[in-house]
Amino acid sequence: MTASQLRIMLLLVLASAILLSLMAGRHWIPFHQWLGGDLPSLVIMQLRLPRAVVGVLVGASLGMAGAAMQGYLRNPLADPGLFGISSSAALGAVISLYFGYAVSALLLPMFALLGAGCGMAMLSILAGRSGSLTLFTLSGVILSSLTGALTSLLISLAPTPFASSEIVTWLMGALVDRSWEDARLALPLTGIGMAALLWAGRSLDALTLGEATARSLGINMRHLQYLMLAGVGLTVGSSVAIAGIIGFVGLVVPHLVRPLVGSQPSALLIPSALAGAVLVVLADSLVRILPSVSEVRLGIAMAVLGTPFFLALLFNMRREIA
Amino acid sequence: MELRIDNLSLKLRGRDVLRDISARFTPGKITVILGPNGAGKSSLLSCLTGLQRQQHGRITLAGASIFDLPAALRARHIGLLAQKADIHWDIDVRALIALGRLPHHGRWGRSAADEAAIDAAMAHTDCTALAGRRAQQLSGGEQARVLLARALAGQPDWLLADEPLANFDPVHQLDVMSCLRAVADGGMGIVLVLHDLTQAARIADQIIILDKGEVAASGSVSEVLTPELLARIFSIRVHVGTAACGMPIITPMARAA
Numbered sequence: 001m002t003a004s005q006l007r008i009m010l011l012l013v014l015a016s017a018i019l020l021s022l023m024a025g026r027h028w029i030p031f032h033q034w035l036g037g038d039l040p041s042l043v044i045m046q047l048r049l050p051r052a053v054v055g056v057l058v059g060a061s062l063g064m065a066g067a068a069m070q071g072y073l074r075n076p077l078a079d080p081g082l083f084g085i086s087s088s089a090a091l092g093a094v095i096s097l098y099f100g101y102a103v104s105a106l107l108l109p110m111f112a113l114l115g116a117g118c119g120m121a122m123l124s125i126l127a128g129r130s131g132s133l134t135l136f137t138l139s140g141v142i143l144s145s146l147t148g149a150l151t152s153l154l155i156s157l158a159p160t161p162f163a164s165s166e167i168v169t170w171l172m173g174a175l176v177d178r179s180w181e182d183a184r185l186a187l188p189l190t191g192i193g194m195a196a197l198l199w200a201g202r203s204l205d206a207l208t209l210g211e212a213t214a215r216s217l218g219i220n221m222r223h224l225q226y227l228m229l230a231g232v233g234l235t236v237g238s239s240v241a242i243a244g245i246i247g248f249v250g251l252v253v254p255h256l257v258r259p260l261v262g263s264q265p266s267a268l269l270i271p272s273a274l275a276g277a278v279l280v281v282l283a284d285s286l287v288r289i290l291p292s293v294s295e296v297r298l299g300i301a302m303a304v305l306g307t308p309f310f311l312a313l314l315f316n317m318r319r320e321i322a
Numbered sequence: 323m324e325l326r327i328d329n330l331s332l333k334l335r336g337r338d339v340l341r342d343i344s345a346r347f348t349p350g351k352i353t354v355i356l357g358p359n360g361a362g363k364s365s366l367l368s369c370l371t372g373l374q375r376q377q378h379g380r381i382t383l384a385g386a387s388i389f390d391l392p393a394a395l396r397a398r399h400i401g402l403l404a405q406k407a408d409i410h411w412d413i414d415v416r417a418l419i420a421l422g423r424l425p426h427h428g429r430w431g432r433s434a435a436d437e438a439a440i441d442a443a444m445a446h447t448d449c450t451a452l453a454g455r456r457a458q459q460l461s462g463g464e465q466a467r468v469l470l471a472r473a474l475a476g477q478p479d480w481l482l483a484d485e486p487l488a489n490f491d492p493v494h495q496l497d498v499m500s501c502l503r504a505v506a507d508g509g510m511g512i513v514l515v516l517h518d519l520t521q522a523a524r525i526a527d528q529i530i531i532l533d534k535g536e537v538a539a540s541g542s543v544s545e546v547l548t549p550e551l552l553a554r555i556f557s558i559r560v561h562v563g564t565a566a567c568g569m570p571i572i573t574p575m576a577r578a579a
Contacts, residue, residue, distance in 0.1 A: 205421060208409065208410050209404075210410070212402065213404050215393075218396065262413055
């Protein structure tokens, strides 16, 4: 399968996943009812379509950021959360919930984006101008443990049990009640972030040969670090802002796609974005049709779906080692 | 274009790694850098590639400091074959060799000239039969050949190689030596860091011996690879001989007293 065939196939799968997600929900709305009557078309246009669009943005962001992170760190187990951007964005959102600013629909994502921005600034200050991968990763670990601790602090200090349960629920990640505003907020930032990651593609390819050889090929590690910071920061930051923390997508999707594209890091970026979008939209349709009292949070569903995948990976590796 | 070092010194973490080194490298010739472990050979190579920036002194390419060149342009002139054979992803052999063309082509794909350079590099290094295979599935020697092809595909004016013969069986050592000689005859300047004295004696046009970060000796094979000098710098007694075909043989016999 050539690269363009793969992309077309993934696009078709994504289109079908979106169609499915428009039908799926507490009330199944089959295709022929979409335009029949005010209520179904209102549900489709104002509830399910924006939710699907947000799902696509989130999945594509996480898939591409994960692929880029794995290429940058040359580690197939790297995750977009590793640099601490998602936990800084989450801290921003938690602050808005804690102080009750989240009354207006857009304030929470704004706070999350602010958190992601502060995280990016802190990362670049901590890592300095060297372009060193080790320093950058260490800075990310410091940032994510600090923001994680502050988030826990806020939960424990929450004024009412209701506030702390609200924070905990939000942290699990979901696409419930997303509106066109959320999509409009995330779209430009996600676009810029993805452009930065795609721009970094050839440097990621060069890193296949190790840092010294990549530098000898004219790759500037400092520029690459800025591109990664901007790319991962904007995509992951905006996806946390509109959906909370959703794990596994950034880790699992590049893994699944890698063998299909011949492992080249730059060739992995767009297919991972498409496959990430498919996974999130499908998983989000699944949580909506599960018969449960309240909807299962997407972040939880994703973790449950991710476990068998990692088990399969583990058994595979065990067979290879034996 | 001549590659030249003038009064190069390098201090890392308070330690003198290189001290006041001057050397001239001639295009179309093979220069071999020898020296005991820790003498500064690899550091010298990374200075020459432009990767090490804390040095004092000048490194010039055709009269201009290599640090004044933009990194991408410098990469077209000076290629590095690193000692550590890193292949982090299981990519297609041809895609890996094509990475050597990164300094040449733009973002939107490779030209016919790029493809021709890749083909030529693969033919030169006996890699054509490996096309279509996955890089991580190859044996160590095959990987080393592919990485050499990667370095040659960039068609640099200068190829700097750190221990390029280390991963090969004897047949391929000979093949790689004759390949390097052929590209040098084609005009490429080559600087090799080697450990094996016999290999150095066979391939070098010029030898530079480093010891404790300084140039201990430099000149032609017969000037430099003498038993006295090797005893002094490497602390070994050697047998210097000549095979029936006229090839030099240098074999360490014992520690020098």
